Amino acid sequence: MSLAAAPKLWRRLEQLLDRALGARANPIRHLGALAFLAFWLLALSGLWLYAVLDTSASGAYASIEALSRVPWSIGGVLRSMHRYGADAFVMLTALHLLRELLHGRFRHFRRFSWLTGSALLPIIAVSAVGGFWLNWDRLGQFSATATAEWLDALPLLGSTLARNFLTTANVSDRLFSLFVFVHVGMPLLLVFGLWFHIQRITRAEVFPPRPLAVGFLATLLALALALPIQSQGPAQLASIPPSLAIDWFILFAHPLMYATSAGLVWAIAMVGFLALLLLPFVPTRIARPTVAVVDPDNCSGCQRCFVDCPYAAITMAAHPSKRAGHQIAVVDVDLCAGCGICVGACPSSTPFRHIEELVTGIDMPQQALTTLRSALRQRLQQHAQSSPHDAADTGPIVLFRCSQGADASAETAGDVITLPLICTGQLPPSFIDYALRDGAAAVVVATCRLSGCTYRLGAQWTSERLSGAREPHLRAAYRDAPNVMLIEADAGENREIDMGLTTMRARLTQFKATSV
Amino acid sequence: MVEVPSTAPRAAPATRRGPAAWVGQIILYGLFALTIGVFSHWPPYHHLSGDEALVKLSIVHAGKPVSDCRQRTPEELAKLPPNMRAATNCPRERSPLVVELDIDGKPAARMSAPPSGLSRDGASAVYRRLPVAAGEREFAVRMRDNARSAGFDYTLERRVTLKPAQVLVIDFDPHRGTLTLQ
Numbered sequence A: 001m002s003l004a005a006a007p008k009l010w011r012r013l014e015q016l017l018d019r020a021l022g023a024r025a026n027p028i029r030h031l032g033a034l035a036f037l038a039f040w041l042l043a044l045s046g047l048w049l050y051a052v053l054d055t056s057a058s059g060a061y062a063s064i065e066a067l068s069r070v071p072w073s074i075g076g077v078l079r080s081m082h083r084y085g086a087d088a089f090v091m092l093t094a095l096h097l098l099r100e101l102l103h104g105r106f107r108h109f110r111r112f113s114w115l116t117g118s119a120l121l122p123i124i125a126v127s128a129v130g131g132f133w134l135n136w137d138r139l140g141q142f143s144a145t146a147t148a149e150w151l152d153a154l155p156l157l158g159s160t161l162a163r164n165f166l167t168t169a170n171v172s173d174r175l176f177s178l179f180v181f182v183h184v185g186m187p188l189l190l191v192f193g194l195w196f197h198i199q200r201i202t203r204a205e206v207f208p209p210r211p212l213a214v215g216f217l218a219t220l221l222a223l224a225l226a227l228p229i230q231s232q233g234p235a236q237l238a239s240i241p242p243s244l245a246i247d248w249f250i251l252f253a254h255p256l257m258y259a260t261s262a263g264l265v266w267a268i269a270m271v272g273f274l275a276l277l278l279l280p281f282v283p284t285r286i287a288r289p290t291v292a293v294v295d296p297d298n299c300s301g302c303q304r305c306f307v308d309c310p311y312a313a314i315t316m317a318a319h320p321s322k323r324a325g326h327q328i329a330v331v332d333v334d335l336c337a338g339c340g341i342c343v344g345a346c347p348s349s350t351p352f353r354h355i356e357e358l359v360t361g362i363d364m365p366q367q368a369l370t371t372l373r374s375a376l377r378q379r380l381q382q383h384a385q386s387s388p389h390d391a392a393d394t395g396p397i398v399l400f401r402c403s404q405g406a407d408a409s410a411e412t413a414g415d416v417i418t419l420p421l422i423c424t425g426q427l428p429p430s431f432i433d434y435a436l437r438d439g440a441a442a443v444v445v446a447t448c449r450l451s452g453c454t455y456r457l458g459a460q461w462t463s464e465r466l467s468g469a470r471e472p473h474l475r476a477a478y479r480d481a482p483n484v485m486l487i488e489a490d491a492g493e494n495r496e497i498d499m500g501l502t503t504m505r506a507r508l509t510q511f512k513a514t515s516v
Numbered sequence B: 001m002v003e004v005p006s007t008a009p010r011a012a013p014a015t016r017r018g019p020a021a022w023v024g025q026i027i028l029y030g031l032f033a034l035t036i037g038v039f040s041h042w043p044p045y046h047h048l049s050g051d052e053a054l055v056k057l058s059i060v061h062a063g064k065p066v067s068d069c070r071q072r073t074p075e076e077l078a079k080l081p082p083n084m085r086a087a088t089n090c091p092r093e094r095s096p097l098v099v100e101l102d103i104d105g106k107p108a109a110r111m112s113a114p115p116s117g118l119s120r121d122g123a124s125a126v127y128r129r130l131p132v133a134a135g136e137r138e139f140a141v142r143m144r145d146n147a148r149s150a151g152f153d154y155t156l157e158r159r160v161t162l163k164p165a166q167v168l169v170i171d172f173d174p175h176r177g178t179l180t181l182q
Helices: A003-021 A031-052 A060-069 A074-102 A108-135 A138-152 A161-165 A173-197 A210-226 A253-259 A262-281 A304-308 A341-345 A369-386 A430-437 A458-467 A494-515 B019-039 B074-079
Strands: A314-318 A327-331 A397-402 A416-421 A442-447 A484-488 B052-061 B097-103 B106-113 B124-133 B135-144 B154-162 B167-173 B178-181
Touching: A003 A074, A003 B019, A031 A060, A031 A074, A031 A173, A031 A210, A060 A074, A060 A108, A074 A108, A074 A210, A074 B019, A108 A138, A108 A173, A108 A262, A138 A161, A138 A253, A138 A262, A138 B124, A161 B052, A210 B019, A253 A262, A304 A314, A304 A341, A341 A458, A369 A397, A369 A416, A369 A430, A397 A430, A397 A494, A430 A442, A442 A458, A442 A494, A458 A484, A484 A494, B052 B097, B052 B106, B052 B135, B097 B124, B106 B124, B135 B167, B135 B178, B154 B167, B154 B178
Parallel strands: A397 A416, A397 A442, A442 A484, B052 B167
Antiparallel strands: A314 A327, B052 B124, B097 B106, B097 B135, B135 B154, B167 B178
16 A cells, blocks of 8 residues: 555545544544643643642652542542543644645645644643653653653753753752743643644634534543553652553653664654654645635625635725725735635625626636636526427536535536536525526535535535525525535545435436426 | 425434444544553553663763963963953863773773863763663773873772662762762
8 A cells, every 4th residue: 555545545534434423523523623622631630730749859759649549539530631631632633733644734825834733743742741750750750861861862962961860869859840841831832832823724623523522521531530540659760660651652752762762763853843844845736726816896895705714814904995994805815725715705706696797706716706607507508408308307407516525426417517616615605596597407515524624614604604504695495495405525425426416316306206 | 496395315414313323432432542541551661671770871070171271471461452461371171081881891881071162161971871781790980081191080990789670870979089889
């Protein structure tokens, strides 16, 4: 199996879990949000632990150990959840990064999020490893010594940090102040980093769907109760513990260093980190997306595109007309994903306007709305001319499908008029109305799966617009109409669209039979 | 508009319900708990093999100056600004630290550590971890901190019985001016 197959395999796994659990309960659709939840769990449980921690070299171990003496006590459970939460946080962060990497989400308008996310990795590593030192048991002793020896491999330091852990007399309360800074100060820095990380995306999912959040927390609680974390004896610098129950999620680098060398671990860390930072700048054949263009004469300043843009690429400014209070949308070309969701949000994007060339407030140059309307009209006319008296014909089905999502193998079927869109969020709901009035027997809109949208919010906005929960909405008369269908199908799930079309044909045939 | 009766769901639900979904979730959360629970403790890590001890050779010590202080000539003094005309010129650079360790008569470590700092006037530091077999061992440590001397300025020879997993620290006590084993 080649590396090129990895993205496809990941997508298959996402789709499999979607089918089994539904998108809202599918954890690998919400890895970032779950990592956020784990972080807040760590912050809250950490506050409790900090309150009971004796921050001195001689008292730290006893203060934490006291929590474990009472089985199933709040402190003991929180201590275990803190540790398991940290493991989950590290695992979820790694999977989140892997998912974005496999989906190729690190270039162009996503560069900022990628870079700010990658920059958090060293902070996470330092915060996580530092937590083991505060306990000052034999695992903490091992980790602190190994970390010091790793840092000493750098030629910059005049003295050796590892001397701090030669004998018990070397470990002072002042050194513990440094430990506290590492494990409390760095997570505070992480909060700021996370805030930066989600700056350029609107409605960032910082809390997973409730069923997932409940399941995640309940699992960690069950684990904490079933397998409580125990200390591994007080630190004794005069000896090396013969066997350590090591946390491989967080402390894997220590054994790796002793099995190889500190220099190799430094090389792996530095090369890996630099590769992540340089990845968005690697030349690629994937062109920068063509960005949305605002037409001042048709922009009313209603702010719908500003609200719906998934990447905060639109701001509102004073309209060139200089009319008091009149605003205009302004597109930031560096942030624009070219998804067209703003076009679908624009109230001027209605095909019913009696103008030859449909010019809307904001449009995509690579697939202008007027082109879409012309194509729809032309294809409907062609169909009407090709089968005017065919008794078996139930009328054409117009399929608006997302170019990022599933394809339809039934596209070649004579009764289906397929109109691919950059994203279904680009589709103004009035186009459905327009198609049905202009001769379509049915309209099928195929979005990507919820939480699987390449442009984050396209599938959600489409669903909400079609159900009337979001402006611009589909006319009430069509919302529950059986000849209007919304299908969720990710790339590769062509069968979902085929099945939807088959269902729609059956509905149309049934209707024709009953109405004769 | 064509009116047709409804016979099928409109879109795949975002949340699945029913026994299959519950079983799926239980399996998934079970796998998650198993992964976290197992790899946060297991497999155990053995830093040393059962019959090994660890010797840590760690010394931080500032070597002696590489040369003596000397008197500046009147010509040299004249070239200096009036406020800097000190008659005695002492070089800042210190000697590198040379440390040798023999265990049971065999060379175990040979190190030369340069002085730290841009002017090479700081302390030199050596640090080495040496896993050794537990039992009675003969240690011989030698250290030179003066580039102008030929031999070693400090030596220590001692027989130590090391227990398995014991950490033996070889250091230098600057107050007493001796090498130490602890």
